[in-house]
Amino acid sequence: MLTVAPIVASDEAIALRILGQNPNPVLQLSLSAEVVYANPAAENLLHVLTIVEGQCSRCYLLDLVRQVPSATTQEVALAGRYFLLTIVSGPSGYTLYLTDVTERHKAEKRQAAERDFFETVLYHLPTGVAIFDVKHRFQYLNPCAIRNDEIREWIIGKDNFEYCTHFNHPKSLATRRQEMFEYAVEHGTEVSWEETFHKPTGPRHWLRLYTPVFGSEGKLRLVVGSSVDITERYLAEQTIQRARQEAEAAVQVRETFLANMSHEIRTPMNGVLGMASLLSRTTLDLQQQEYVSIIRNSGSHLLSILNDILDMAKISAGKLELEHTVFNLPDTVRAVTQLLAFRAAEKNIEFELLLPEQPLPLVLGDPHRLSQVLLNLLSNAIKFTTQGYAKLYCRLKAGTPETLTVNFQVTDTGIGVALDKQEAIFESFNQAYADTTRHFGGTGLGLAISSSLVEQLGGHLLLCSRPGEGSTFGFTLPFALAGTENYPAETPVTTLAMAEQVKGWRVLLVEDHDVNRQLAQLVLEQYDIIVDAAASGVEALNLFESTYYNVVLMDIQMPDMSGLDVTTAMRRHHDLVRAHTPIIALTANILRSDNEKYLAAGMNDCLAKPFEEEELLGKMLAVHEARTIPAAPLFNLTGLYQIAHGKPAFVRRILESFASSTPNLVARLQHSLSSTNWMEIAACAHQLKPVLKLLQVDKLVQAICTLEDNSTANTERRASAQLLLESLPVLVDTLRQQINNLPPLVANGTTPQSLAPGRMRASA
Numbered sequence: 001m002l003t004v005a006p007i008v009a010s011d012e013a014i015a016l017r018i019l020g021q022n023p024n025p026v027l028q029l030s031l032s033a034e035v036v037y038a039n040p041a042a043e044n045l046l047h048v049l050t051i052v053e054g055q056c057s058r059c060y061l062l063d064l065v066r067q068v069p070s071a072t073t074q075e076v077a078l079a080g081r082y083f084l085l086t087i088v089s090g091p092s093g094y095t096l097y098l099t100d101v102t103e104r105h106k107a108e109k110r111q112a113a114e115r116d117f118f119e120t121v122l123y124h125l126p127t128g129v130a131i132f133d134v135k136h137r138f139q140y141l142n143p144c145a146i147r148n149d150e151i152r153e154w155i156i157g158k159d160n161f162e163y164c165t166h167f168n169h170p171k172s173l174a175t176r177r178q179e180m181f182e183y184a185v186e187h188g189t190e191v192s193w194e195e196t197f198h199k200p201t202g203p204r205h206w207l208r209l210y211t212p213v214f215g216s217e218g219k220l221r222l223v224v225g226s227s228v229d230i231t232e233r234y235l236a237e238q239t240i241q242r243a244r245q246e247a248e249a250a251v252q253v254r255e256t257f258l259a260n261m262s263h264e265i266r267t268p269m270n271g272v273l274g275m276a277s278l279l280s281r282t283t284l285d286l287q288q289q290e291y292v293s294i295i296r297n298s299g300s301h302l303l304s305i306l307n308d309i310l311d312m313a314k315i316s317a318g319k320l321e322l323e324h325t326v327f328n329l330p331d332t333v334r335a336v337t338q339l340l341a342f343r344a345a346e347k348n349i350e351f352e353l354l355l356p357e358q359p360l361p362l363v364l365g366d367p368h369r370l371s372q373v374l375l376n377l378l379s380n381a382i383k384f385t386t387q388g389y390a391k392l393y394c395r396l397k398a399g400t401p402e403t404l405t406v407n408f409q410v411t412d413t414g415i416g417v418a419l420d421k422q423e424a425i426f427e428s429f430n431q432a433y434a435d436t437t438r439h440f441g442g443t444g445l446g447l448a449i450s451s452s453l454v455e456q457l458g459g460h461l462l463l464c465s466r467p468g469e470g471s472t473f474g475f476t477l478p479f480a481l482a483g484t485e486n487y488p489a490e491t492p493v494t495t496l497a498m499a500e501q502v503k504g505w506r507v508l509l510v511e512d513h514d515v516n517r518q519l520a521q522l523v524l525e526q527y528d529i530i531v532d533a534a535a536s537g538v539e540a541l542n543l544f545e546s547t548y549y550n551v552v553l554m555d556i557q558m559p560d561m562s563g564l565d566v567t568t569a570m571r572r573h574h575d576l577v578r579a580h581t582p583i584i585a586l587t588a589n590i591l592r593s594d595n596e597k598y599l600a601a602g603m604n605d606c607l608a609k610p611f612e613e614e615e616l617l618g619k620m621l622a623v624h625e626a627r628t629i630p631a632a633p634l635f636n637l638t639g640l641y642q643i644a645h646g647k648p649a650f651v652r653r654i655l656e657s658f659a660s661s662t663p664n665l666v667a668r669l670q671h672s673l674s675s676t677n678w679m680e681i682a683a684c685a686h687q688l689k690p691v692l693k694l695l696q697v698d699k700l701v702q703a704i705c706t707l708e709d710n711s712t713a714n715t716e717r718r719a720s721a722q723l724l725l726e727s728l729p730v731l732v733d734t735l736r737q738q739i740n741n742l743p744p745l746v747a748n749g750t751t752p753q754s755l756a757p758g759r760m761r762a763s764a
Contacts, residue, residue: 019037024083024100025039029096031092035058036092065094070094082102127228128146128225129142132223134221135159136178159174160173160178161174176193180193180210184210189212194208208226211224266588266610269303270609274519276292277296278519322366323365323369326482327362329363330355333374333392337378337392344390347386349388349390350390350391351389353391354393363482365457369456370457373450376449381414388414389413390411390414391411401481405478405479411470415468416470457477462474495614499617503528504528505620506531507549509524509531509534510534511534512535517533536558536559536560550582551582551584551623552584553584556587556589556598557587557588564674568667572666579729582623582627585598585606586607588609589608635697637738640654654694656739663729665684673718673725685721689701700731
């Protein structure tokens, strides 16, 4: 049998094969620059070198060898490419190993260019920039962060604690920065905070930011810190804040002045008009009746001027609030025209009202402000017209299933307004001609107020007029439709019917002004109402303590105690029937904010002076009919007994502690609600929460949760606070009865027996 031995390549052949397959040039030169060996990659390089360099490639390489130390690696450029050259010297020549790094060289060059670019940008940025490693050590700072080159070089590799120690900054500064660094890294988000440095030139304020940078694998790479000097912005904000405060203070001064002026005018005017009304009911001859009529008309005119001034002040301050109630549009318009039809007839002026023929649905809006605008425009039309007509047209425009759009036009044949005066008459205290006030009267506020009201109602007041021919004022308003089920059915109640219902009532009248007290007493007594009059808060509380009243009429501004203080004392009375006596604020303050304050203090309604008798009787009946004495909420002592391990002594101590501390909390709650301090209200309510949860008073616990939720609307929070104010006194009284049913404590603090817990409700 013939066998063939395997052919084994020599080591030299293997080495040559490997070198031949190497994509990088390898060649060996003799000392005389003769090529002893060159692999294919080297042969190609030699060929390219001959073409590119234009000289002997072997001589070129030999010169290169002499420049590069033996056994070292150096980057060289050959034939437009870049190589890492390693030379190994031998006794007979040189071996050159070249590794092509052209792509890496280009990438490094691009990175270097990008780095130079970004360093240039960072260097010239007006914002301080610092780069931190994962251990919060400085890796880079631009000149805006630290201007001194030596310090900027020194700080690299150090942390904020070393930085603060070096510059004698407080350690708390470094601690704060470390906390912000850790927060940014932990939450993976940018954080910002402010720092203040006190310098001889004054404090400087800085905004600092930390932004963590994570790699694709989610690992933290570095943190970018930045800082901006916000001193100028800080000072500007302070200036703006001071200006805002000064403006608000000026507005407050104006509002206070107007409120005081209103109060001081309305208080005596209440006596004038009230007494004139009473006087008109006595036996008078014709001349005396005319005198009384002049007094009443003059007083009403003065009040209308005062109301205009207050409305203009509210509009200027942006505090005029509109109602959103259901009303019948045609009825509202007819009520306005009925007031003015007689005045037009007195001047022999034709007066016409044109309403849509088809029935109109009920709408949502502010009927009072709409009436005010129409009344103003019609009054002007009649006032400035001596012959001809004054007409009001109401026309339906295109609407939607949800809205009703109505155009209103008031047209007259009066004196008209010149074109160059038409814009000016809409300004406050301005009229078309200098002698207008002398001839026709007025303050020049009516059109300014009407124009502002129309805009707030959703329209624009327009004017078309020619001198000597007349004027037309028009505006178009959208009204939201209201379902008939939302419209309250009202049955008119005559004054005679109301008088029968209040006959025999007992009323506490609290009024420090002698004339107004006498007037109110005379008005009430003519309806057979028993009146106890008090000239001060202390006197009122003494009467309240001894007598049950159907209604309390409360003045607000009194010398010893304000009406709010007296109301608070009455609402805290231990007798629930007395504590829930209806109270009506009888005040010369007519701002809505004042009324809200009175209602928050525990009053049931407000009536502005001067008042109409019918309105007073109506409010008295309304608050009396709405009067309710709340029942105590359900509570359960089971949980309390479980914690007490069935020991009545422990239960008694908890209940007594709650009963003794709650009245003070209720007083604080009432005071905070009067000032609408929701933070304090929530704090007071929170103190009650643990025991109420223990007693399982779920309704009140839910009310407290509502008060603690800042996202809840103020109306809901107010209702929850009112529920606590009404229910807690009743709950405390009921718990006191429960305490009385518990066995008394003996000397060692225990009770002789245990009682079974139960779920209870107070009896009203």
